[in-house]
Amino acid sequence: MKIIPATSTADILCMEAAPDPCGLVIFGATGDLARRKLVPALFQLRLRDLLPKPFFLLGFARSLDGDDAFRDNLRHALGDAAAAHSAEADAFLANAYAAHGDYQDPEAYRRLATRAAELSTRHGTSGNLAFYTATPPDLHAVIAGQLAGAGLLRETAGAWRRMVFEKPFGRDRATAGALNRTLHRHLAESQIFRIDHYLGKETVQNLFMLRFANLIFEPVWNRDHIAHVQITAAETLGVEERAGYYDGAGAVRDMFQNHLFQILALTAMEPPGRFEAPLVLAEKRKVLHSIRPFFDGPGNDPAQAWVRGQYTAGAGLPGYRAEPGVPPDSRTETYAAGVFHIDNWRWSGVPFCLRSGKRLDRRRTEIAITFRPVPISVFPELRPEDLARNVLVLNIQPDEGIELTIQAKRPGPKLCMSALTLDVKYREVFKTASSDAYERLLLDVMLGDRTLFISADFIDAAWSLLDPVLNAWANDPDGKRFPLHPYAAGSPGPEAANTLPAAGPDFAWRET
Numbered sequence: 001m002k003i004i005p006a007t008s009t010a011d012i013l014c015m016e017a018a019p020d021p022c023g024l025v026i027f028g029a030t031g032d033l034a035r036r037k038l039v040p041a042l043f044q045l046r047l048r049d050l051l052p053k054p055f056f057l058l059g060f061a062r063s064l065d066g067d068d069a070f071r072d073n074l075r076h077a078l079g080d081a082a083a084a085h086s087a088e089a090d091a092f093l094a095n096a097y098a099a100h101g102d103y104q105d106p107e108a109y110r111r112l113a114t115r116a117a118e119l120s121t122r123h124g125t126s127g128n129l130a131f132y133t134a135t136p137p138d139l140h141a142v143i144a145g146q147l148a149g150a151g152l153l154r155e156t157a158g159a160w161r162r163m164v165f166e167k168p169f170g171r172d173r174a175t176a177g178a179l180n181r182t183l184h185r186h187l188a189e190s191q192i193f194r195i196d197h198y199l200g201k202e203t204v205q206n207l208f209m210l211r212f213a214n215l216i217f218e219p220v221w222n223r224d225h226i227a228h229v230q231i232t233a234a235e236t237l238g239v240e241e242r243a244g245y246y247d248g249a250g251a252v253r254d255m256f257q258n259h260l261f262q263i264l265a266l267t268a269m270e271p272p273g274r275f276e277a278p279l280v281l282a283e284k285r286k287v288l289h290s291i292r293p294f295f296d297g298p299g300n301d302p303a304q305a306w307v308r309g310q311y312t313a314g315a316g317l318p319g320y321r322a323e324p325g326v327p328p329d330s331r332t333e334t335y336a337a338g339v340f341h342i343d344n345w346r347w348s349g350v351p352f353c354l355r356s357g358k359r360l361d362r363r364r365t366e367i368a369i370t371f372r373p374v375p376i377s378v379f380p381e382l383r384p385e386d387l388a389r390n391v392l393v394l395n396i397q398p399d400e401g402i403e404l405t406i407q408a409k410r411p412g413p414k415l416c417m418s419a420l421t422l423d424v425k426y427r428e429v430f431k432t433a434s435s436d437a438y439e440r441l442l443l444d445v446m447l448g449d450r451t452l453f454i455s456a457d458f459i460d461a462a463w464s465l466l467d468p469v470l471n472a473w474a475n476d477p478d479g480k481r482f483p484l485h486p487y488a489a490g491s492p493g494p495e496a497a498n499t500l501p502a503a504g505p506d507f508a509w510r511e512t
Ligand SMILES: NC(=O)c1ccc[n+]([C@@H]2O[C@H](COP(=O)([O-])OP(=O)(O)OC[C@H]3O[C@@H](n4cnc5c(N)ncnc54)[C@H](OP(=O)(O)O)[C@@H]3O)[C@@H](O)[C@H]2O)c1
Pocket: 027, 028, 029, 030, 031, 032, 033, 034, 060, 061, 062, 063, 064, 103, 133, 134, 135, 136, 137, 139, 166, 167, 168
C-alpha cells in the first residue's frame, strides 16, 4: 500500500515541547550504555535543536580522568556523527565535564554537589538537574542514597531534581519492593523515571495513537471481535557478553516483566481521560491487576500456560551452556512462552500469548492481533473458516510499521479472492529513520513527562504475576513438571511451545 505522507502543515500534527535549561549527570559515564546509547542520543537531540539551551553534561565514574580525556572519549563515542557535524560536536563537547569518584564515597558526592552548583551558575541552568544511573544495578540505590546525603535530590521552588533508573528493577517482588522503598525514602515517585527503552520506540507509541486517535479500531478492540493477541520478541543473538547477568535472570526476568508487559498493557488498556502520565500509568496498572494470577496447582496452572526452553548447538553456533561464562549445567531459560487471561469485560476469553527467546531463526518484535472469523459465509461454496482471518500486526523491530491482512477479490473468476496484506513500513513512508528510543526518553526526562516510564505499582503488579511461575520452575529442579525444552540455535524455538493448553485447542503461533 502506498501512503502519501501529509504535505500540508494542517495534516501534520507534530508537537514537541522545549525542556527547561538543565544539567544531566550520568553515573557510569565510561560504560557501554552511556557510550553506545546515551551520549549519541543527547547529540542527536542537539542536532535536532531539542537539547535545552543552556545545558551541560557531567559524567561521573571511577575511571574518569579530567574533562579533556572525557571529551575525547565522548567524541569517540559519537563516531561518524561527530565527524559529519564537527562544529556542533565541538559545541556539544565544550559543555561536557567529568567528575571522578567512587560510587560509595560520600566525599565524592560533596565534590559533585560543588561542581554541579558551579556549572549550574556558569551555564545558567537554574539548578535543574537530572541524574542517570548507567551503572551496574546494585549501585542504583547506593547512588540515590549518596545523592540524597549530599542534598542533591532536594527540589526547591526554582529547581527540579529527577533521577533515571535503568533496568533491572529487582529480580522478584520482594527485591523490587525493597528497591522501591529505598528510592521512596529519597525521592518522590514523581521524581523517579524508570526506563524501559521499548516505550521510547516509535511503533510502541504508535499503538497509543492508533487506538486512541482513530475511530475505526476502538469498536472492534474487544472480545467480540478479537480472537487472540500474540506478542513476540525474538532475537537471533545469543547471550553474548552478558552471561554474568543473564544466567541469573533468564528470559522471563529479562523480557516479560518489563518489555512484554509494557506492550501488553498498552494493547489492552482502557482509554485514559487524557494523554497524561498519571492517567496513562493508572490504566496500564489496571490491566495487570485484571490478569488472572498463576497458581501452582488446580486453577491457572503454569504447566498449562507456560513453556520454557534453552538453546542447544545449531546452525554452526554453540549451545547456551557452551557460551563463555555460562555454567555447563545451567538451567536458565533462554526461551519462554506464556498465556495470559485478562479477566475484565473487554478481554474475557481472549488469550494474550507472549513469547521471547534468544538464538531464534529471525529477529523481530511484533504485536499480532487476530480477529474472529466472519459469522457466516455469504459465498455458498465457502465456509467462514475458509476465509483468512483479519490480522493487524504492529512491527516494533527491526522494520517498524503496520500490516493489516484482509480478504480481497483477485482478478479472475467471479469468485476469486485471497488474503491481501496492506503493509506500511515507516522508513518507506516517512523517508527517515525513526529516532532512537533513548532520544525520546531523555527528552521526556528533561521535560518531566513520565508517560513513557514505569511506575512503582506496575513493577509490583508485574512481579506479583511472574513470581509464582518463577517459583514453580525453581521448585522443580529436575524439570519433571516444567521441562526445560531444548531447541537448536537458529530454529523457531522449542516444539513444545506450539501446544499451550491455556491458549485453547485451536491455538497456533503466527507464522511470519
Ligand atoms: N548496555 C546496554 O545496552 C544496556 C541496555 C539496557 C539496560 N542497561 C542497563 O544500564 C545499566 C548500565 O549498563 P552498562 O552496560 O553500561 O554497564 P557497564 O558498562 O558494565 O558499567 C557501566 C560503568 O559502571 C561502572 N562500574 C561501577 N562498578 C562496576 C562494577 N562492579 N563492574 C563494572 N562496572 C562498574 C564502570 O565505570 P567506572 O569503573 O569508570 O566507574 C562502568 O563503565 C545497567 O543497569 C544495565 O542493566 C544497559
